[in-house]
């Protein structure tokens with residue numbers, strides 16, 4: 317098995333008025349290269365919390381996340397977030413004073429991507445996602461929600477991160493645009509051998525992923 321990314325006894329709880337509330341309990345899982353994963357479960361079950369732990373945005377209370385044979389906390393969350401993973405948020409988190417291709421070039425600069433012509437590469441990736449040169453150079457705030465989400469995906473692709481974590485990436489989009497985005501994720505995993513993990517409430521999209529996981533009583537289980 318080609319496991320690049322693993323969860324070991326991952327647990328997370330918080331205190332509420334002196335009471336301990338367990339969100340994730342001893343989660344164990346190995347994610348494989350070249351596969352897409354959906355994480356589903358009712359509101360409040362801990363999906364975003366799990367994504368935050370996997371993304372190195374927050375430290376677990378117990379257990380650890382392993383990437384390429386190393387505990388991400390020991391590797392350093394900042395380096396891990398900078399080089400190894402890409403996060404895609406429901407709210408896109410694009411830099412609003414840069415256009416689409418500048419957002420992508422900026423992400424490549426931050427990740428120290430060695431590429432002789434970053435602008436050309438950015439435009440090429442955007443083009444593959446249906447954002448052509450004219451839109452790529454427009455004020456980013458003037459792009460539609462679906463276009464902005466595709467820019468956020470292009471940014472994740474350009475960064476060469478092996479693991480892509482997306483939190484409700486289709487939440488704000490109509491069905492057809494959401495479907496295009498899911499198709500992009502599938503191609504990214506199957507053609508580029510990346511791991512794509514998507515938190516979604518949409519059962520239809522979840523079913524199109526190679527593996528569907530749900531959080532049940534704090535445990536991560538395959539559906």
Ligand SMILES: Nc1ncnc2c1ncn2[C@@H]1O[C@H](COP(=O)(O)OP(=O)(O)OP(=O)(O)O)[C@@H](O)[C@H]1O
Pocket residue numbers: 330331339357358359360361362363364365366
């Ligand atoms: N540090 C914290 N302090 C207080 N409450 C917290 C903390 N971390 C998580 N929670 C609570 O834990 C629960 C799980 O939150 P999380 O956002 O992970 O759920 P979710 O499954 O992503 O929900 P949704 O589908 O509604 O986005 C929520 O009730 C949230 O308010």
